[in-house]
Amino acid sequence: MRHMHRLAGFVFSLLLSAGASAAVLNTTNTTYGVFDGSEGTRALRVDARGTVRDVNITVEFSKCDDPPIGPNGTRCLGSGDPFEEEFMLRLIGPNGTAVDLVQAYSTYDGSGRGAGRVIVTFDDEALQAAGPRIAGGSFRPAQALSAFDGMNTFGSWTLYLQDFAPGDPLEFFSARLGITYDPAPVPEPATLAMLGLGLGLIGMRSARKR
Template structure:
């Protein structure tokens, strides 16, 4: 009887050790990727790709640096050269996760104004921001996107993320300069750790059955 009790204590210790190992594996990690390939979009669209490692997604943010100008194109950044209306309603940004979840960051008509000359701006899309993106002018700052980035939570971050960029109407181009994707994750437990927990639990159950017999 004493031998079985000792086995039970050993197995319980193994279960506790495995549980602590799994808890340690759930530490938060920040994965980031930056794209600096500029582009000018005028009644056209394109994509940029970000590649991240593994981890269970708990939070997603993306910062995009861009400008919306009256002609001519603002490929060098800074303020717009054109002094006419910029037609900000033509801007579209979408983010797609590796598992195919799509979040609208800016939809056509999100910005309603035609403010000229605003030039290069950096907008951080963050579900926890105080206000939602939009308004008459494109201004730098932190804003909630049109959709919910939290809809990506729980999936694996590993793989290619895609930023879709579009200007919907000819003239008054959308100039893209760069973007940084930031994804907070909790580490995925290793299969070996999960197997250890399972084996320990089975062994403990068997020891209890033998003791009862």
């Protein structure tokens, strides 16, 4: 029995050693869109398989007073209030887990004039929380991205965007999803041979015992 336990432990260690080191993947979507009193999504496809350790997402967008700044614009064209509190961004994992990056705010003083086209990285480890004013940089999301930790990376991740009232459009330019993960084990041919030998020895010993 002791020998069987040793063999089983050896087989298990082979499986662990086949995918021990962490990896990083990035996937992007650059399909421009305008959301003005409307909603939409952008897909971020991940073909790698493994277990999530950490998720960050960078979103390039604008929230300006009319009119839209367009796919090549950088600064707000309208001089009025862009109502920065009336939009949301949400990241949805392949299994349906949803994390709000930006939530609509219930209070707002109406003094905003629009930051123009900004690039915001949402990172749980950032020093400052996102909002209520829009600004470029690295910020903590409204909800923790650690909700994705331990998930399978594979599948279609979705960035959901919504602007709640017409007249001051939310414009999307790009998104980049970054995932640190533990790759799923893929044994080398020699490892597979040793694994087969170990399982065979366990089977033979079990048959002799019976």
